[in-house]
Amino acid sequence: MPLLEIRNLTVEFQTASGRFRAVDSMDFEVGTGDMLAIVGESGSGKSVAMLALMGLLPWTATVTADRMAFAGRDLLTISKRERRDIVGKEIAMIFQEPMTSLNPCFTIGFQIQESLRVHLGLDRKERRARALELLREVGIPEPERRLSAFPHQLSGGMSQRAMIAMALACRPKLLIADEPSTALDVTIQAQILDLLVALQRDTGMALVLITHDMGVVAETAERVVVQYAGQQVERQSVYGLFEDPHHPYTAALLAALPERATGRHLPSIPGVVPGQGDRPACxxxxPRCRFATDLCRTVVPPRAGGEFGEALCHYPLDHGRPTGHPDPDGSLAAAPEETNA
Structure with missing residues (x-):
């Protein structure tokens, strides 16, 4: 039995102009000790899907799923009290921006020790000892002094490490890291990612990494889910994804990586990600795919079946060539645009 099982997860928001589907039929599993990456552009539904799992979406959101279970418990039917017992203890999340996620009114020590008090019932002396242990574990120097520091007194890297310490306080079985290195410089990014990988290896917890950086995916994850405009368009092992991407969007993303680009120009994907009011049919x-035909514009692509069942596409790619395409060379549409590198 997988630790986390999500089937057909959909999240819709009520807006002034109607309902907007931010996550559309997402499916994946995470086993104990797994490292899964969810990758996609900003607005593709990565964070919203995980916030739905945590129960942290606003009242305007409607969450539906065929199944959303953690360690065999149905997260769709449990009470709010039961969810509070799980979230923060067995499932923890590192939020995207530590400078806005940490409470500016309380010290770092208080915020780390709060979950130890609520979930584990430790006394004051035990909480302090555990908080110091966590700060040392995440590489914060002078932990005794940092316990009494407020968030504004820490650098971005230190704040992110404090967030990781808070998330790890109760030794969760599943850790969700929402772009943990986005706001940090390159050196600190590498340190934070190395820290997460080391902690995952040492504790045996499952790790879900949300990112838009394909380089981070290649270095850290074992399996990857690719999101586009709220839809899950591909799911593969990391090696398989980089070696042979099956969805044209995934292939275009990888082709745009500077280290893969050839020639004088950097390839780009023409057009823009559809929003609430301009979502194309099927x-x-x-509209952005070089292999698109009338079938793509009139029939919803299949979600499963055959060798390329993990790709949401009528013509999944096999080493760059569309399978079953009426034109094997894929010349029915323009090639991807190029921009100056």
């Missing part, structure tokens, strides 16, 4: 990627 395949959401069809």
């Amino acid at each position: 395949c959401l990627f069809n």
Whole structure:
């Protein structure tokens, strides 16, 4: 039995102009000790899906799923009290921006020790000892002094480490890291990612890494889910994804990586990600896809079946060539645009 199982997860928000589907039919599993990356552009539904799992979405959101279970417990039917017992203890999340996620009114020590008091019932002396142990574990120097520091007194890297310490306080079985290195400089980014990988290896917890950086995916994850405009368009092992991407969007993302670019120009994907009012019919990627045909514009692509069942596409790629395409060379549409590198 997987530690986390999500089937057909959909999240819709009520807006002034109607309902907007931010996550559309997401499916994946995470086993104990797994490292899964969810990758996609900003607005592709990565964070919203995990906030739905945590129960942290506003009242305007409607969450539906065929199944959303953690360690065999149905997260769709449990009470709010039961969810509070799980969230923060067995499932923890590192939020995207530590400078806004940490409470500016309380010290770092208080915020780390709060979950120890609520979930583990430790007394004051035990909480302090555990908080110091956590700060040392995440590499914060002078932990005794940092316990009494407020968030504004820490650097971005230190704040992120404090957030990681808070998330790890109760030794969760599943850790969700929402772009943990986005606001940090390159050196600190590498340190934070190395820290997460080391902690995951040492504790045996499962790790879900949300990112838009394909380089981070290549270095840290074992399996990857690719999101586009709220839809899960591909799911593969990391090696398989980089070696042979099956969805045209994934292939275009990888082709745009500077280290893969050839020639004088950097490839780019023409067009823009669809928003609430301009979502195309059937395949959401069809206006930007070089392999799109009338079938892509009139029939919803299949979600499963055959060798390339993990790709949401009528013509999944096999080493760069569309399978079953009426034109094997894929010349029915323009090639991806190029921009100056």
